[in-house]
Amino acid sequence: MKPVRNDRLVGRSVARREDPRLLTGRGRFVDDIELPGMLHAQFVRSTVAHGRITAVDLSEVREVPGVLAAFTADDLVLGDIVAQLGRPLDEFVPTAMPVLAGDRVRFVGEPVAVVVARDPYTAEDGVEAAKVTYETLPPVTDEEQALAADAVLVHEQAARNTLVDVALFATEGIDEIFDEAACVVHVEARTGRQNALPLETRGAVAHWDDREDQLVLQTCTQVPHQVRTVAARCLRLDERAVRVIVPDMGGGFGLKCVVGREEIATAAAALRLRRPVKWIEDRKDALSASFLAREQHYTARAAFDADGRILGLDADIVCDMGAYSCYPFTAGIEPLMAAAELPGVYKVPAYRVRGRAITTNKAPTAPYRGVSRPQHVMVAERLMERAARELDLDPVEIRRRNVITEFPYTGVNNMTYDPGSYLESLDLCERTLKEAGWYERQAAARAAGRHIGIGYSCFSERTGYGSAAFAQRRMEVVPGFDLAEVRMDTSGAVTVTTGTMSHGQSHETTMAQIVADALGVDLARVKLHQGDTDRITYGWGTFASRSIAVGGSAVRLAAAKLGDKLRAIAAAEWGVDPDQTELDLGRVRRRDAPDTALTHRHLAETAYLKSHLLPKDIDPGLTASAVFDVSNDGTFSNATHGAVVELHEGTGQVEILGYVCVEDCGVAINPQVVEGQCRGGIAQGIAGALFEQVTYDAQGEPSATSFMDYKVPTAHEIPDITIRHLETPCAFTETGAKGAGEGGTIGAPAAVLNAVNDALRATGVELDNTPITPETVHRALTPSAPEQTP
Known part of the structure; x- marks a missing residue:
């Protein structure tokens, strides 16, 4: 049931609710997080593009004053990060990405070891003391080298360095169409390799919570639930034992919608040391060793x-x-x-x-x-x-x-x-x-x-x-749906939780506009929560312009369900059918007597504090959830x-x-x-x-x-x-x-x-x-x- 409103918020350029906090320096980003006893991590990175690791000597690293620990792949024994497509090997070749390189490096900047120290500067000193010996191999740096018949292989299982080779469409008779066409034009185009360049580089803070028996990982990611899944697998923990929280985030642009290695290694170090550990990516690493795109x-x-x-x-x-x-x-x-x-x-x-x-x-x-x-x-x-x-x-x-x-x-x-x-x-x-x-x-x-x-x-x-669209790619992990929960407290204020993840898209404003319209409440009384894997069962995060189309639809459905419950409680109090009620600004009113209305606060108090007054078919509380997918x-x-x-x-x-x-x-x-x-x-x-x-x-x-x-x-x-x-x-x-x-x-x-x-x-x-x-x-x-x- 749509509320009766002449001042609908959807479609209006209301001021962004995030701005007062962010523009006055009151935002809370990963690097703003300070925990008691916190340590700092940085990574020893490969200095060669392609080579076998013959020795990693961290003895001098551990002697640097202020360095508490240094770990290699052999020390942490983590599971690899493996992405899969459900395609035959002639179409797709999977590759395992180790959290820390163990026996081979495949690009300049690949993480080989993690150094943990009392402050970030000492961690950098520790990194400089590391000694890594390589047997260098010829690097593959362009398409011609990669596809050559005698090419050096980046991964032995990938012939001609080809990970994907798919012919999706081939219309019958297409060659004849070109032969007979009045005009045939050709284009050969190349596009440069780019960095997404979010204002905030990647980072993570991890600590072990003894009370909850849980690893808490705070990181700037677009996909917190997927980070939780991978972290749990790599660390060999139940997913319940990993909680991912995303604070304010200074941009992502897709770079942060994949799972990075450094976040997992930081979590592993915190788990091993039972101390909070922070890692912040510097701009050099962000430009050269982070995920790139577009070539x-x-x-x-x-x-x-x-x-x-x-x-x-x-x-x-x-x-x-x-x-x-x-x-x-x-x-x-x-x-x-x-x-x-x-x-x-x-x-x-x-x-x-x-x-x-x-x-x-x-x-x-x-x-x-x-x-x-x-x-x-x-x-x-x-x-x-x-x-x-x-x-x-x-x-x-x-x-x-x-x-x-x-x-x-x-x-x-x-x-x-x-x-x-x-x-x-x-x-x-x-x-x-x-x-x-x-x-x-x-x-x-x-x-x-x-x-x-x-x-x-x-x-x-x-x-x-x-x-359905993602399944067409035959991904082993199939994103798509989104979950949302909308709840009202005893004061009539509303909290919205979604599986999407804002990194600059104004979700605190736009999601609130959707809910405020659906429930007939004041915009200021709607609060959005995102980016906490313990708050919602599963979410796919924000990428591919999905947040409002998919996540916003789930929010709208959940808000509508909550509105129906408000009307049902009011109808029960009046002894009328719920269809005889409608949502108004901050209240529910009777259609046949518009001056007769019950406020949201009154209805919420009944739902929580006087639940004995509710009919047996109405559960206490004011919470509704919904899922939305596109088929x-x-x-x-x-x-x-x-x-x-x-x-x-x-x-x-x-x-x-x-x-x-x-x-x-x-x-x-x-x-x-x-x-x-x-x-x-x-x-x-x-x-x-x-x-x-x-x-x-x-x-x-x-x-x-x-x-x-x-x-x-x-x-x-x-x-x-x-x-x-x-x-x-x-x-x-x-x-x-x-x-x-x-x-x-x-x-x-x-x-x-x-x-x-x-x-x-x-x-x-x-x-x-x-x-x-x-x-x-x-x-x-x-x-x-x-x-x-x-």
Whole structure:
């Protein structure tokens, strides 16, 4: 029963409830935690990319004043972290990731031993005293080396260093389609390896609670229950004996939605010493030895008819996943995502794709905001642009002829897309850029010899992945559902507990908006609890834009159940049927006599303090729980991005002059929060398009270990962003909301790259790789020097 309200909170940009605490320094992050007798840990890390460990000498480490302990893999005897797919060995090869490397290291920075000391500085001194001897092996540092017939193997069981090799789709007759097509265009694109770069690096504080007979691990993770599961397995404890708590978290972006090794080793040290132990990752380790993402290589072609309508799409995708599979998603996370979703928003009638994950001697890969979609959208959009040039069509018009317009639409990739505004967002984006005068300014600038380009990107963001969608990947661990509990205390205040995990998404505000509307209570009286594995049976955390679509739906269902119980108690007191009651602001009232009402406080006191007055069919207390899952392919947000760039001849710099985002995430619970997600995501997408990249030398040494080398855009490089909203409600989430967390990142690289190529049109040069460096742009803009005559 919906409450009677004229001031609904869902859909309003109410102020973020988190901000007063976080902006005044009253947030509590992992590094803020101080416990009596706490020790500090740091890790001895491999200095070679590939080698056998022949000796680990920690004797001098233990002699450093203030060092209390130092442990190797042999000392701790921990179980390995193993992620699995239910696929045959010719499609997927599992790899065991040891918590501490025992006999072999596979990337620079891999943890070999943990040092525990009285303070973090002494722990670092202890690390420097460690002596590790290696028998070095040739490192595998790129795709060509990895796939060579005589390749050195990173894992002996993985032939040609291939962990995943899957052909998901192959339309019959596709070769004939390409042979007979009026136009066939090709794109070969490579994208740079990136770091998700959350403001707060990883960290953990662990201690043993004798009273509860329980290991308590406080860590900044997006997936606390999965950390609990893995920690219990590695430490050989019952899950009941492990409690994971997440304090405030300064960003995650996917990097923290996998289980790391250092958190487990920190917990093991605390368990062994029976003392609290803290580990905080420094920025050098975060840049070079943490999980990375995005290094992908696409070889793609598309067939079009003479009118610019796509006939077929054929692609080969190779993703460099580094040294190990991440838990729980495995090395399949990037190639399987890209292969399944490459057709995107376009009506592709024929499709063939091969997706591979290779292993190299680099830090392993984890999901990063958008997970392959920034890359495969960039490739699809480059194909559209190239076809438009070949067929002499306007780049917006060729998209109009190919975007999905009738819903639900089942694509060649066997996905069913729920209703969206693909064409509408494209039209509105173009109109917004035209109304802002960018096309006229571009024409005038080009006449003056300046290089200004306009580029577009059309895409969908698959969100609300349920267990059915994840099961299609054949994961051994299948995320999807979410649990929620809503309870009211005797004062009428409400506490909400969910399995999602905020790391900057404003859940304390948006979840409270959903509950306040569902129950008819004041927003200030709703409190959210997340990130404690002892508070809720199981939760899958926050990733893949699932929190509001899935978690918010579970919260809405639980709140509705609690509302029904409030009405049932009131109905029993009045002696009427519950259907004759309705929720109002802070009370339940009678439909036939609106002035007759009982406050939530009155009803709560009855439920808890006067339960003898309740009918036998109503249990004491005011608690309700619910679970929500999605049984189909999920829901699809969509957007169109438009970028305006200028290329500067003297420096090769790419300046973004304007940026427009037209987004549709269904019902926006809080439009201001959605805009924040868009702007932050676009900034990260621009970073990948123009700045950020981790490279490796021939010995497997990473190039970027500080911000001197890892180029991050500042506010100066990020333009003002115009955001326009469309709304196509989702029909099967409880609030009509779709996900909004990753769309900004997904669309930005393609829009920027297409704008750069539009600016280069007069040169005849086309770029397909990111990041786009100033050197590359400078070479494209600078004519070759004339040959000297003798």
